[in-house]
Amino acid sequence: MIDHVEHALPDYRILPPDVAARMEQIKKRDYVLEIDRVTKVFTQKRNRTVALDSIEFGVHRRELVCVVGPSGCGKSTLIRILAGLEDATEGRILMDGKPVRGPGSDRGMVFQKYTLFPWLDVCRNVMFGIEMGGVDRLEAQRQAMQWLQMIGLEQFATAYPHQLSGGMQQRVAIARALAASPRVLLMDESFSALDAQTRTKMQNYLMEIWRKIDITIVFITHDLDEAIYLADRILVLKPHPGQVEEVIEVPLSRPRRAEQMTSAEFLATKAHLEGLIRSFGASDDMDEDEVTIDLPLLTLVTDQVE
Amino acid sequence: MQGFLASWRLYGRTDRMLRNIFGILAVLLPLLLWSAVSYLPFVWHPQVLITDPGGEEYLETGMRMNRADFARAVTEMQEQHQPVPQGIPSNPVYLPSPGDVLSAFVHAFTSSAPVGAEHSITQAFAHSIRIIFWGFVISSVMGVPLGIMCGSIPAVARLVEPAVDFFRYLPAPAFGALAVAILGIYDAPKIAIIVIGTLFQQILVIANTTRKLDFSLVEASRTLGAKGLRLLFRVVIPGILPDLYRDQRILLGWAWTYLIVAELIGTSSGITWFITQQARYQHFDNVFAAMALIGIVGLGTDMVLGVVGRKLFTWKRENG
Ligand SMILES: Nc1ncnc2c1ncn2[C@@H]1O[C@H](COP(=O)(O)OP(=O)(O)OP(=O)(O)O)[C@@H](O)[C@H]1O
Numbered sequence: 001m002i003d004h005v006e007h008a009l010p011d012y013r014i015l016p017p018d019v020a021a022r023m024e025q026i027k028k029r030d031y032v033l034e035i036d037r038v039t040k041v042f043t044q045k046r047n048r049t050v051a052l053d054s055i056e057f058g059v060h061r062r063e064l065v066c067v068v069g070p071s072g073c074g075k076s077t078l079i080r081i082l083a084g085l086e087d088a089t090e091g092r093i094l095m096d097g098k099p100v101r102g103p104g105s106d107r108g109m110v111f112q113k114y115t116l117f118p119w120l121d122v123c124r125n126v127m128f129g130i131e132m133g134g135v136d137r138l139e140a141q142r143q144a145m146q147w148l149q150m151i152g153l154e155q156f157a158t159a160y161p162h163q164l165s166g167g168m169q170q171r172v173a174i175a176r177a178l179a180a181s182p183r184v185l186l187m188d189e190s191f192s193a194l195d196a197q198t199r200t201k202m203q204n205y206l207m208e209i210w211r212k213i214d215i216t217i218v219f220i221t222h223d224l225d226e227a228i229y230l231a232d233r234i235l236v237l238k239p240h241p242g243q244v245e246e247v248i249e250v251p252l253s254r255p256r257r258a259e260q261m262t263s264a265e266f267l268a269t270k271a272h273l274e275g276l277i278r279s280f281g282a283s284d285d286m287d288e289d290e291v292t293i294d295l296p297l298l299t300l301v302t303d304q305v306e
Numbered sequence: 307m308q309g310f311l312a313s314w315r316l317y318g319r320t321d322r323m324l325r326n327i328f329g330i331l332a333v334l335l336p337l338l339l340w341s342a343v344s345y346l347p348f349v350w351h352p353q354v355l356i357t358d359p360g361g362e363e364y365l366e367t368g369m370r371m372n373r374a375d376f377a378r379a380v381t382e383m384q385e386q387h388q389p390v391p392q393g394i395p396s397n398p399v400y401l402p403s404p405g406d407v408l409s410a411f412v413h414a415f416t417s418s419a420p421v422g423a424e425h426s427i428t429q430a431f432a433h434s435i436r437i438i439f440w441g442f443v444i445s446s447v448m449g450v451p452l453g454i455m456c457g458s459i460p461a462v463a464r465l466v467e468p469a470v471d472f473f474r475y476l477p478a479p480a481f482g483a484l485a486v487a488i489l490g491i492y493d494a495p496k497i498a499i500i501v502i503g504t505l506f507q508q509i510l511v512i513a514n515t516t517r518k519l520d521f522s523l524v525e526a527s528r529t530l531g532a533k534g535l536r537l538l539f540r541v542v543i544p545g546i547l548p549d550l551y552r553d554q555r556i557l558l559g560w561a562w563t564y565l566i567v568a569e570l571i572g573t574s575s576g577i578t579w580f581i582t583q584q585a586r587y588q589h590f591d592n593v594f595a596a597m598a599l600i601g602i603v604g605l606g607t608d609m610v611l612g613v614v615g616r617k618l619f620t621w622k623r624e625n626g
């Protein structure tokens with residue numbers, strides 16, 4: 001059954017002319033990152049979990065791709081394979097056409113957990129990746145300070161991570177990843193621990209940075225608004241086993257603004273994504289629409305107001 | 307008052323003043339108890355110190371005997387109309403009073419103190435500290451790098467840990483005779499015993515600490531291009547350093563427990579030898595003074611190391 005609101009909305013597949021032109025342009029570019037029939041099977045004793053099943057996808061240069069899907073569909077597994085932190089059971093990852101072996105500084109990653117080095121101050125954290133690239137200390141420090149300026153945290157250069165708020169730590173983590181000058185930035189629910197306001201700010205930061213430098217971003221999220229707001233294309237995965245359900249081209253023009261989140265195109269895309277995710281949920285044991293918890297009534301104060 | 311009650315609750319809160327008060331009480335209460343037992347004649351004092359043997363020929367001045375036996379001697383003499391033995395209540399010789407111990411302790415640091423390891427607390431103790439120091443340094447030079455490698459390199463762990471686990475269960479004293487046969491009778495076998503007692507634990511404890519490093523930090527550094535030695539020296543070692551430091555503090559205490567064995571093999575020496583000899587002469591004030599010295603130095607070192615650790619590792623939130 002289709003929501004009656006959806007009738008009033010435009011088709012999410014119809015791109016406005018400027019977006020269509022941009023999409024055309026992006027597609028002409030080469031693939032930076034290719035996922036070549038990647039399958040991942042976890043075996044624990046007798047249990048075999050197929051986390052990913054023949055995923056096939058290519059990310060163009062300077063594209064921002066979001067990956068969405070219900071919990072447990074293999075998003076984290078996919079991005080860890082992209083980063084080289086996990087090996088694919090079958091298939092391979094190509095970076096600029098060459099297969100990758102293990103992690104490397106060409107694929108930076110920002111994790112969901114805060115992973116700044118707690119023993120280094122903010123500046124040294126940002127310097128870490130630069131120094132690993134063989135740059136000498138003074139030059140690394142200069143570059144790190146520039147990055148801190150860009151994320152607006154230069155006055156915290158000598159603070160330690162535990163003295164920063166979660167949002168600030170995540171900003172530093174992004175700066176640290178970008179400072180190592182990777183070709184691709186991988187982000188696994190990097191903003192999910194932040195409150196709504198900080199999150200919106202961080203999304204704008206990310207797009208601002210992405211506009212200024214030559215970087216390709218793969219961003220995992222379970223927040224559909226976030227996915228639509230950020231992405232050029234959205235890769236929708238379905239669970240059990242993780243497979244590509246659909247690749248959506250987001251019909252929103254750039255630069256993105258918060259007002260676009262109430263536009264008809266946005267709502268149409270969101271309605272479609274919600275429908276998709278809900279259809280996966282139906283096969284799952286957790287159906288959020290019909291939550292029936294077997295719990296006796298434990299309070300005398302009822303919902304009714306006299 | 308409320309704060310006082312709260313400090314007795316499970317995970318209750320305490321303020322600084324209460325913590326200080328409890329800290330002082332922790333020292334004062336045992337001392338008070340000891341003083342009470344020593345100086346109040348009606349507390350315990352199960353024996354009588356003879357001051358005048360009277361008519362009883364088997365008694366001597368300075369002798370200690372049970373109260374019951376003394377009472378029997380007194381009635382016996384009274385019946386025989388002979389001079390009655392006199393005595394004062396006293397504790398057994400193995401429990402000297404705090405005052406005696408304090409004077410023995412102070413005397414040990416004065417210029418009139420006797421010399422030679424058998425008679426001088428300070429000389430004996432200095433020797434013990436040298437043994438511990440070298441034992442611990444030699445053990446650490448081998449154990450710390452090996453432990454870190456076991457914790458971070460799977461092949462090394464597989465090759466080394468089974469053997470270490472095997473030797474760990476062999477009691478260090480079992481190596482005593484072997485150590486003397488190989489290394490002679492002086493300090494070398496003693497140091498070897500400390501090393502043997504500490505090293506195997508050290509490798510396993512440090513390997514474990516290394517394994518407990520937050521793996522997401524390693525993964526993060528890998529995505530930033532760190533690998534090999536740079537990963538080891540820039541991420542693994544700084545990351546485990548506070549815990550490594552804490553391990554070393556605990557292991558230093560471990561090394562101390564092997565001192566007793568170490569000092570009794572070959573030519574006996576050090577504080578252990580001093581204590582056994584003084585106990586043999588029944589100079590229990592010296593024995594207690596030596597024990598106090600070990601305790602004070604041990605506690606003092608650990609407290610200093612604790613403060614230094616907090617100063618060094620301010621980034622570790624639970625310390626700073
Ligand atoms: N190390 C592992 N060992 C065994 N199974 C695993 C392992 N890691 C992931 N899995 C399984 O793989 C599937 C995908 O996990 P993954 O973490 O990639 O999901 P996800 O899409 O990131 O979920 P979420 O949105 O909750 O983060 C899950 O069914 C999970 O149980």
Ligand SMILES: [Mg+2]
Nearest residue numbers: 075076077189
């Ligand atoms: Mg995940």
